[in-house]
Amino acid sequence: MVLIETHDLTKHFGTLAAVEGVSLRVEAGEILALLGPNGAGKTTTIRMLASILRPTRGTAKIKGFDVVQEPIDVRRSVGFLTEHHGLYTRMKQQEYLQFFGQIHKMPATVIRERTTELLTQYGLNEASELRLGQFSKGMRQKLALARTLLHDPAVLLLDEPTSAMDPSSAHMVREGISGLRSSNRAIIVCTHNLHEAEMLADTIAIIRRGRIIANGTPKELKRSLLGDPVMELRLAGPLDGALKHLPPDLKTLAMGKNWLRYQVGQPEIVNPKVLQAMTEAGVKVITLSEVGRSLEDVYLQVVAEGENGFGSRGEKEH
Amino acid sequence: MVLGAGVKKSTNQVLETIAGAWIVARREIRDQLRDWRILTPIIILTLFFPLLMNFTAQQAMGFVTRYGAPIIGDRLIPFLLLIVGFFPISISLVIALESFAGERERLSLEPLLATPLTDSQLYLGKIVASLVPPLGASYLGISVYLVGLVLSIGWRPPPQLLLQVLALTTIQAIVMVSGAVVISSLTTSVRAANLLASFIIIPVAELVIGESVIMFWARYEILWWIVLALALIALVFGRMGLRLFNREELLGKEIDVIDLRWVWQQFWRAFRNGTKTPIEWYKNVLSCSLPAARWEILITTGLLAAGYIIGFRLADTFTIPKDLVNLDALGETLKNPEGSIVLLLGLDWKWIFYNNVRALALATLLGAFSLGVLAEILLMVPIGIIGYFAGNVVLAGGDTLQFLTAFVLPHGVFEIPAAIITGSAILRLGLAALSVPKGESLGQSWLKSLAECARIGIGLVLPLLICAAVVEVYVTPRIAVWLLTG
Numbered sequence: 011m012v013l014i015e016t017h018d019l020t021k022h023f024g025t026l027a028a029v030e031g032v033s034l035r036v037e038a039g040e041i042l043a044l045l046g047p048n049g050a051g052k053t054t055t056i057r058m059l060a061s062i063l064r065p066t067r068g069t070a071k072i073k074g075f076d077v078v079q080e081p082i083d084v085r086r087s088v089g090f091l092t093e094h095h096g097l098y099t100r101m102k103q104q105e106y107l108q109f110f111g112q113i114h115k116m117p118a119t120v121i122r123e124r125t126t127e128l129l130t131q132y133g134l135n136e137a138s139e140l141r142l143g144q145f146s147k148g149m150r151q152k153l154a155l156a157r158t159l160l161h162d163p164a165v166l167l168l169d170e171p172t173s174a175m176d177p178s179s180a181h182m183v184r185e186g187i188s189g190l191r192s193s194n195r196a197i198i199v200c201t202h203n204l205h206e207a208e209m210l211a212d213t214i215a216i217i218r219r220g221r222i223i224a225n226g227t228p229k230e231l232k233r234s235l236l237g238d239p240v241m242e243l244r245l246a247g248p249l250d251g252a253l254k255h256l257p258p259d260l261k262t263l264a265m266g267k268n269w270l271r272y273q274v275g276q277p278e279i280v281n282p283k284v285l286q287a288m289t290e291a292g293v294k295v296i297t298l299s300e301v302g303r304s305l306e307d308v309y310l311q312v313v314a315e316g317e318n319g320f321g322s323r324g325e326k327e328h
Numbered sequence: 329m330v331l332g333a334g335v336k337k338s339t340n341q342v343l344e345t346i347a348g349a350w351i352v353a354r355r356e357i358r359d360q361l362r363d364w365r366i367l368t369p370i371i372i373l374t375l376f377f378p379l380l381m382n383f384t385a386q387q388a389m390g391f392v393t394r395y396g397a398p399i400i401g402d403r404l405i406p407f408l409l410l411i412v413g414f415f416p417i418s419i420s421l422v423i424a425l426e427s428f429a430g431e432r433e434r435l436s437l438e439p440l441l442a443t444p445l446t447d448s449q450l451y452l453g454k455i456v457a458s459l460v461p462p463l464g465a466s467y468l469g470i471s472v473y474l475v476g477l478v479l480s481i482g483w484r485p486p487p488q489l490l491l492q493v494l495a496l497t498t499i500q501a502i503v504m505v506s507g508a509v510v511i512s513s514l515t516t517s518v519r520a521a522n523l524l525a526s527f528i529i530i531p532v533a534e535l536v537i538g539e540s541v542i543m544f545w546a547r548y549e550i551l552w553w554i555v556l557a558l559a560l561i562a563l564v565f566g567r568m569g570l571r572l573f574n575r576e577e578l579l580g581k582e583i584d585v586i587d588l589r590w591v592w593q594q595f596w597r598a599f600r601n602g603t604k605t606p607i608e609w610y611k612n613v614l615s616c617s618l619p620a621a622r623w624e625i626l627i628t629t630g631l632l633a634a635g636y637i638i639g640f641r642l643a644d645t646f647t648i649p650k651d652l653v654n655l656d657a658l659g660e661t662l663k664n665p666e667g668s669i670v671l672l673l674g675l676d677w678k679w680i681f682y683n684n685v686r687a688l689a690l691a692t693l694l695g696a697f698s699l700g701v702l703a704e705i706l707l708m709v710p711i712g713i714i715g716y717f718a719g720n721v722v723l724a725g726g727d728t729l730q731f732l733t734a735f736v737l738p739h740g741v742f743e744i745p746a747a748i749i750t751g752s753a754i755l756r757l758g759l760a761a762l763s764v765p766k767g768e769s770l771g772q773s774w775l776k777s778l779a780e781c782a783r784i785g786i787g788l789v790l791p792l793l794i795c796a797a798v799v800e801v802y803v804t805p806r807i808a809v810w811l812l813t814g
Contacts, residue, residue, distance in 0.1 A: 024590040025587070025589065025593065062441050062575045062579055082444045085442060085444045086444045088442065090442035092438045092439050094438070096435045096436035096437070096438055096439045098355070098359060098436060110439075112351045113351055113443045114444065157439065
């Protein structure tokens with residue numbers, strides 16, 4: 011079931027094109043990371059999805075509700091974690107969640123139950139007597155996350171959930187977010203943190219200057235942007251004698267005295283042939299493994315292409 | 329049956345709006361009562377200040393009675409009642425600026441904007457939250473002051489006076505708060521909002537001075553008119569606030585920087601309105617701009633007519649000596665060559681044109697910042713003067729039609745339509761802030777109206793004023809001489 015769907019979503023502020031022609035599809039159970047540098051248009055995109063900003067052009071639907079025509083239904087279906095927690099510092103956490111529960115017209119008993127459940131889940135029970143102004147940054151973000159989840163929304167929009175947090179708090183929040191994955195929920199995480207995107211997301215859309223310039227699973231992005239997987243063969247003896255046994259069309263990238271790196275489109279066919287060749291040459295194989303390529307490589311590649319005026323890459327509606 | 333269901337639906341919607349607004353208001357009021365910076369002045373102004381005023385009233389009464397001028401004391405006590413009520417509500421402005429601009433600056437507004445609350449619920453909730461504590465404090469202060477007076481000197485306010493003070497206090501608070509919302513919506517920080525707040529504080533302070541003069545003058549019935557005028561201003565501000573306080577305006581504006589390029593683009597696009605040649609543009613002004621301003625033209629015509637009638641009637645009160653407005657005598661004067669100077673003979677038409685343009689430019693400037701009201705008043709003045717002279721001519725036994733035909737109509741045929749069209753364009757410009765179309769910012773809407781104003785000004789008003797000036801110099805005097813000298 012598609013929970014988030016946009017087509018040609020565009021937002022202009024005066025002469026500035028903040029978002030330009032963004033088309034996305036996120037299904038239930040899926041997490042999409044909207045990855046991009048600061049000012050790329052991530053926040054504007056999700057503000058449109060939360061029916062806070064009105065698109066200049068294009069359409070967006072949340073759980074089937076149009077963001078322009080049915081804003082109240084959209085906002086009922088969405089949990090929006092803003093980049094800045096925006097807590098009321100003179101309030102206490104129960105009172106704070108109760109306020110948002112009342113806005114969502116939740117019955118008092120349900121608010122109480124959900125509040126207890128979420129505060130326990132995020133380890134905030136101990137802080138019930140503190141004013142929110144006394145909370146640490148991590149605690150504030152976790153409470154903001156609890157606020158976002160209070161009405162059990164089908165769609166979660168998380169804007170830079172771990173920005174400006176120390177590694178340990180960021181880790182805690184990331185753990186919390188990965189625990190939110192469910193079969194009837196779609197999540198969009200806006201981030202400029204590559205590690206976060208790779209860790210949390212099923213699919214990644216890279217946004218730059220308001221345009222989606224690449225879109226797909228991390229694996230797809232790596233393949234489409236960095237080419238076929240690269241394999242590394244490490245041998246117990248010298249490579250020289252075994253070279254003539256290798257498949258003639260093997261695309262060799264680099265080699266040393268007892269190692270070889272090659273790029274392969276169909277590893278399941280080619281790798282057994284390579285191993286067989288080594289056996290025939292009588293050379294013992296220590297390892298044959300894929301060389302890791304990080305999302306950072308992909309990101310830098312895409313952004314570099316973008317700088318050179320390259321168009322959209324690896325884009326598909328998923 | 330259908331009507332009943334409709335009424336029920338509307339009632340439910342209203343109740344739902346109130347319920348949502350109350351959730352917002354309750355949280356904010358609770359929050360304010362936890363803030364010592366708000367609580368301390370409220371307590372001081374509610375309890376300490378009325379007692380001080382009480383003491384002042386007692387002393388003043390004793391002093392003026394000793395010197396045989398009890399009337400001063402009689403006037404002072406109601407005035408102090410007004411002041412006791414006003415001081416606590418002055419805090420409402422600060423609270424409103426904090427509630428609107430402050431919440432935006434503290435970045436706690438966005439989570440609220442992402443909830444199912446409507447813009448109206450948020451707006452209403454914040455207005456109520458900004459009004460309840462200061463008004464509560466004000467009513468309490470008034471009660472403390474009155475109880476003190478009853479106990480000390482046995483003075484009880486006439487019910488009408490008490491009602492007037494309560495009405496004035498309440499409506500002034502509403503005006504300040506609704507004005508603060510408009511200001512907050514136009515800025516992105518509390519600092520900028522505080523700077524702009526002087527546009528509210530200064531007029532309200534002047535109003536209170538005016539009210540005090542009225543109270544010392546004992547013309548209490550005028551206070552009702554002030555209440556009515558303030559209610560209208562509150563309505564205007566309320567409507568503006570509702571238009572401006574929307575998610576798009578609040579989050580679409582990140583910094584208060586003037587983008588001149590954007591301003592020019594918006595203006596130029598609206599000015600051209602898709603036309604390519606001057607002829608096409610001129611046709612477009614006639615076919616689009618003029619019909620679009622038909623309601624404003626009607627209103628301005630009505631107001632100018634009202635100006636004429638007021639002027640005409642004022643002739644009864646401030647009558648000019650008959651021999652000065654006697655048309656026959658004037659005709660005799662015109663027979664002499666030196667007498668024709670009164671008809672502007674020999675004046676340069678460019679001078680008249682320049683004067684008229686200057687007057688209309690001033691009207692545009694005033695109208696742009698007063699929702700068109702000051703412009704309409706300014707335009708009513710010359711018509712009122714014509715009416716006043718016409719009235720005096722009638723009182724002197726003359727013929728109004730002869731007077732108007734001789735002195736006004738020849739060039740008035742061009743000048744009066746020019747004034748009406750200008751007035752309507754200024755009214756549209758002034759009202760642009762009240763009727764911002766969906767999807768447009770206040771700035772966009774205002775620039776579009778300014779461009780419309782410029783289109784009408786250049787395309788219609790300037791040619792009419794040139795014709796009027798030429799006729800006024802070369803034709804009107806000759807018609808006047810011909811009509812009045814027989």
